[in-house]
Amino acid sequence: MRKVFTILKRELAGYFATPVAYVFIVIFLLLSGFFTFQLGDFYNDGNGQATLSGFFNWHPWLYLFLIPALSMRLWAEERKQGTIELLMTLPITLPQAVLGKFLAAWLFAGVALALTFPMWITVNYLGDPDNGTIAAGFLGSLLMSGGFLAIGSCVSALTKNQVIAFVLSVSICLVFLMTGFTPVIGIFSGWLPAAVIEAIASFSFLTHFDGLAKGLIEARDLVFFASLIGLALYANTLLLELKKAD
Amino acid sequence: MSATIEIRGLVKHFGPIKAVDGLTFDVSEGEVLGFLGPNGAGKSTTMKMATGFLTPTAGTVRVAGHDVGEDPVAAKSVLGYLPEGAPAYPDMTPLGFLRFIGEIRGLVGGALEQRIAEVVRRVHLEGIMRQPIETLSKGYKRRVGLAQALLHDPKVLIMDEPTDGLDPNQKHEVRSLIHEMGRSKAIVLSTHILEEVEAVCTRAIIITKGRIVFDGKPEELESQAPPSVTKNRLDWVFRKLTGGEKHPEPQLSAVGGRL
Ligand SMILES: Nc1ncnc2c1ncn2[C@@H]1O[C@H](COP(=O)(O)OP(=O)(O)O)[C@@H](O)[C@H]1O
Numbered sequence: 190m191r192k193v194f195t196i197l198k199r200e201l202a203g204y205f206a207t208p209v210a211y212v213f214i215v216i217f218l219l220l221s222g223f224f225t226f227q228l229g230d231f232y233n234d235g236n237g238q239a240t241l242s243g244f245f246n247w248h249p250w251l252y253l254f255l256i257p258a259l260s261m262r263l264w265a266e267e268r269k270q271g272t273i274e275l276l277m278t279l280p281i282t283l284p285q286a287v288l289g290k291f292l293a294a295w296l297f298a299g300v301a302l303a304l305t306f307p308m309w310i311t312v313n314y315l316g317d318p319d320n321g322t323i324a325a326g327f328l329g330s331l332l333m334s335g336g337f338l339a340i341g342s343c344v345s346a347l348t349k350n351q352v353i354a355f356v357l358s359v360s361i362c363l364v365f366l367m368t369g370f371t372p373v374i375g376i377f378s379g380w381l382p383a384a385v386i387e388a389i390a391s392f393s394f395l396t397h398f399d400g401l402a403k404g405l406i407e408a409r410d411l412v413f414f415a416s417l418i419g420l421a422l423y424a425n426t427l428l429l430e431l432k433k434a435d
Numbered sequence: 436m437s438a439t440i441e442i443r444g445l446v447k448h449f450g451p452i453k454a455v456d457g458l459t460f461d462v463s464e465g466e467v468l469g470f471l472g473p474n475g476a477g478k479s480t481t482m483k484m485a486t487g488f489l490t491p492t493a494g495t496v497r498v499a500g501h502d503v504g505e506d507p508v509a510a511k512s513v514l515g516y517l518p519e520g521a522p523a524y525p526d527m528t529p530l531g532f533l534r535f536i537g538e539i540r541g542l543v544g545g546a547l548e549q550r551i552a553e554v555v556r557r558v559h560l561e562g563i564m565r566q567p568i569e570t571l572s573k574g575y576k577r578r579v580g581l582a583q584a585l586l587h588d589p590k591v592l593i594m595d596e597p598t599d600g601l602d603p604n605q606k607h608e609v610r611s612l613i614h615e616m617g618r619s620k621a622i623v624l625s626t627h628i629l630e631e632v633e634a635v636c637t638r639a640i641i642i643t644k645g646r647i648v649f650d651g652k653p654e655e656l657e658s659q660a661p662p663s664v665t666k667n668r669l670d671w672v673f674r675k676l677t678g679g680e681k682h683p684e685p686q687l688s689a690v691g692g693r694l
């Protein structure tokens with residue numbers, strides 16, 4: 190565990206040694222503010238209730254592009270710099286390295302998310318929102334960012350080219366969103382049995398995030414994100430084991 | 436007492452390429468082994484397997500009694516490794532980098548700072564410890580890599596072209612350092628500079644196409660040249676053993692599948 194923490198610390202310091210961290214945080218805050226206030230009907234959710242649902246509804250789409258930008262460098266950069274050889278000849282195990290890097294990125298995404306707290310203050314100032322629902326929304330958003338990150342980390346292990354890692358991650362994450370996106374489901378509902386559609390949708394981030402964003406903390410949603418993260422990181426470890434050198 | 440590094444029947448294939456084709460040798464404490472061979476002979480690949488980075492197609496490596504395949508963490512703990520090109524995290528400072536390596540290797544607090552001070556003195560990193568590694572000259576980067584490999588005072592030291600790209604003064608310093616450390620460690624260094632073998636190694640192995648073609652003392656190597664050869668006798672033997680052309684390239688060029 191101490192070694193995981195050492196990896197995490199180095200990785201996190203790496204974000205702040207370059208403009209990456211600041212650019213990411215500023216863009217995340219600007220976009221989430223813009224979407225929420227301009228497009229999300231912040232002031233009016235239809236029934237005159239103060240909520241943050243407009244804010245959370247945009248998160249899957251924000252993460253779709255921002256999280257791969259964060260995860261693309263995790264392993265691709267190690268390959269590019271050749272430091273992967275250094276890292277993997279240090280007395281640590283692959284799972285320790287994978288976990289340390291993933292947790293650093295997740296913690297960072299968590300910090301960016303936490304910095305949106307003025308939104309929470311604002312809705313409380315403007316009205317009388319259900320703070321439990323909002324807390325569940327933050328939890329769901331954090332879990333979802335972990336899911337995106339784990340996929341991105343795994344993809345980043347495949348290549349030394351960060352652009353390829355970015356494009357591939359966005360594409361895979363897009364699939365994970367689309368399978369639960371109502372307009373897409375609508376297209377398929379004509380010619381696929383409902384059970385099949387439901388099965389496909391059950392793999393979507395949206396399906397599992399929606400409940401949390403509405404304040405429903407359900408075990409199956411938590412289990413979904415936890416297993417997705419676990420599986421993606423396991424695949425990440427296997428990929429590294431299989432192709433370390435090239 | 437058994438050897439510190441034991442390599443048995445080591446083989447590595449990359450698709451159709453037999454990069455390493457059945458190497459068996461030991462290295463004991465007090466030995467400085469010069470690992471020689473033309474470009475693409477399989478030196479780096481052998482070192483990558485010995486340090487647990489690459490998994491061999493066949494064969495085993497034991498480091499200080501630990502099987503690298505079965506107990507990699509234990510083997511890696513007693514190893515110091517300078518990979519080819521001395522990779523390091525460019526946005527870190529040497530100080531941050533060495534602290535990171537030290538912490539991973541289980542050094543903490545005063546012991547860590549003391550070890551850092553020791554290696555900084557040994558490889559002369561004073562004055563650049565707080566400058567990002569990406570801004571350092573090639574010579575300094577190489578020394579940061581060396582410092583990293585020496586930080587935990589390893590019993591076994593493996594260095595892939597430790598003097599490549601250094602100026603003559605820096606080469607001399609690194610060779611003195613290796614010579615000095617040679618007494619208490621088992622050291623393997625790859626090089627394509629034959630004088631380096633004479634200067635610091637107690638033993639030389641020459642490989643070509645992944646096979647050993649010479650294993651012995653540097654003096655024995657030179658004695659293989661007939662008396663009629665008066666200049667560059669080592670070069671002559673090297674070319675004869677490795678089947679090179681008349682004027683082998685003196686410098687390593689960036690060939691091979693490492694792009
Ligand atoms: N990752 C790799 N994939 C495919 N071929 C490789 C790889 N690494 C090395 N090789 C090949 O293996 C051979 C030995 O390479 P290497 O060990 O780097 O030689 P040396 O260090 O002696 O110059 C070369 O033919 C090289 O092209």
Ligand SMILES: [Mg+2]
Pocket residue numbers: 478479480519595
């Ligand atoms: Mg090499």
